[in-house]
Amino acid sequence: MLIVQKYGGTSVASPAHIRRVAERVAATKHQGHQPIVIVSAMAGETNRLVELAQAFGARHGREVDVLLASGEQVTASLMALALQSLGVAARSFLGYQARMITDSSHSRARIRQLDASTLLQVVDQGTIPVIAGFQGVDQAGNITTLGRGGSDTSAVAVAAAVKADLCEIYTDVDGVYTSDPRVCPDARKISRITYDEMMELASLGAKVLQIRSVELANAHGVKLHVRNSHNQEEGTMVVADNPHGEPDDLERVVVTGVSLDLDQARLTLIGAPSKPGLQSAVFGPLSEAGIVVDVIVQNPPIDGRTNLSFTLSESDLPTANQTLENLAKQLSAQRVFSDSGLAKVSIVGVGMRSHSGVAHRMFELLAASGIEILMISTSEIKVSCVIAREHGENAARALHAGFGLAG
């Protein structure tokens, strides 16, 4: 099998860690597979480089990308040396050498194309390519980076380009869990999850896998295996919904996981004249101010006036509140109401599509725990409720138990 293996920062934190990873890669090769390796910067290295940039007040842009890209460059060369020291032919590739072409959006570049031919040629010669993750190069030859955690996206892009049989994402946890084990001590590892569920479970999944890489894997049908580099356990397979049309054991469960986001605040624009273009008049300026909005709820208009509520990260509340106060005047809305100290609890599962009553069961479970629901948002495979932050962990535990997710 042609297997892409991506090793995160904690898996390559020191020469001793790198040696252990090299042994694992070599073992994969000795089992008859053809590995292609993607590496992150050694744990702590990116933070060290970010601090150096901050000494000059810089956070983003061309030069910061040149700086940060050096972190993965170091790991890629060390991993190639580690493999060579085990008698295994290996060769490092930087972004430009792997022809990882991106757009020119420094610090958050998107991959445009990736020429697999050089990599496959090296693999055919029995040499293991070791690719510096997180980095690419634009058409003009400038170094770009894919954003924090971008090495996952590098790995999936390589797996898609070389048509790998499998893309293994190695990290320091055993996989994706039914809930955060710190909140639900009986959370268990999910053995299979769909791309859609993984994306909806962002708050659980983002800790182990950059969500954007899941999107890319979904688009190209790349089979992901999230696993722990410190043991040999099977991790979590991230796959297409009911792949190959076979009967799918995923169908047996309705809810796959419960996620909890404790950093929520809410703004409500009260009594805004209901007319076409209201939403874009509100969310355009917020987006320009760099505010990421989460749940949005709009009530049906009464007497030509409507209330528009949305949640956001609490740290964005002061800026967003100011922006919205200004908009309220322009739009002749009545006033702005602000809430902080909120949380969002969500249940996710592809099974919801074929099972009615899941949302209702969720509301019952929260009611039985005496938890008031402040906002509701639903999608095909997810139901989210905004509640008071003080009830967040209780809500997650009640749902985790109530939907039978405990290990």
Added chain:
Amino acid sequence: MLIVQKYGGTSVASPAHIRRVAERVAATKHQGHQPIVIVSAMAGETNRLVELAQAFGARHGREVDVLLASGEQVTASLMALALQSLGVAARSFLGYQARMITDSSHSRARIRQLDASTLLQVVDQGTIPVIAGFQGVDQAGNITTLGRGGSDTSAVAVAAAVKADLCEIYTDVDGVYTSDPRVCPDARKISRITYDEMMELASLGAKVLQIRSVELANAHGVKLHVRNSHNQEEGTMVVADNPHGEPDDLERVVVTGVSLDLDQARLTLIGAPSKPGLQSAVFGPLSEAGIVVDVIVQNPPIDGRTNLSFTLSESDLPTANQTLENLAKQLSAQRVFSDSGLAKVSIVGVGMRSHSGVAHRMFELLAASGIEILMISTSEIKVSCVIAREHGENAARALHAGFGLAG
């Protein structure tokens, strides 16, 4: 003026150092000049990276070059950020971006060509290019490095390619001295020195300037100015002999400097049959064994047999002795004699060419100090004497005073 400025590791050792250098570069620009900057890795960084490679038993080769090149990459991006923070447009260039094309001899690559057009275009736009020194790229796009201290060579190569008016080499000393100030406390800074003298004064000069960069400067007529980044003093100008055919104040001094090498040992092949090919039969195998030979002296043959002596670094003595013992048998020589604990003291000066009696004066000065001369080697602008190591510093002081070099 178009000025190339190269800053060594101690000049860019921390963000605070980098900021000071950026201020100096900005001042150069504000004076109406067009600077192009070359940077080394931050002091200590190359050693840190070398240690990482050694964890995998690696010292040279493709992957070590990828690893080490990251050091200059970090400084180049930070220097560009530092300049930008002062409101000066700047842009970093890695080896491949500056099109610094080398051969494929990893860890000791030689520059083949350098396309100045991109750099000059950037300069014309008012942007300061900040080039990562020490690194290049071969025709196939592999990262190469130029050997330790190679940033000096990068700087001279860039200066030659862009036809710079001046190449300033910034370091942590004030310039090249008439002798090592630790040995001769009255040594003074040389204000002008020729390329030839600089090359012959390797043991003094190599501390401030990679000798290979002087060769390159000589070949392309690049005017060098070696100076201290921590002050505004004029340093040492390294120039062509009698440039522009003008009357040259260099002619006034006969001896420019005194150098001392305390790491010398000697091997002598005694009673070797004198025949064509003897020397290549001896020095071929030594070269293959990685031994660098310094002074060579051969006595005229007596009865068809000759003695061949040479000096070398004391650490190479055991290997070289073994090699020579084997050769002695093959060549039917009588025996091998080995000496350790030697030193070499040299006087250098272009003035010697037009002044007779300089060597004689050197021998007189050493005799007056009671120092026995064991070997003599002469070139057009240099006379070297091998002596006992215990007399090394006294010899240097006697010559420094005797030739009137004291400040």
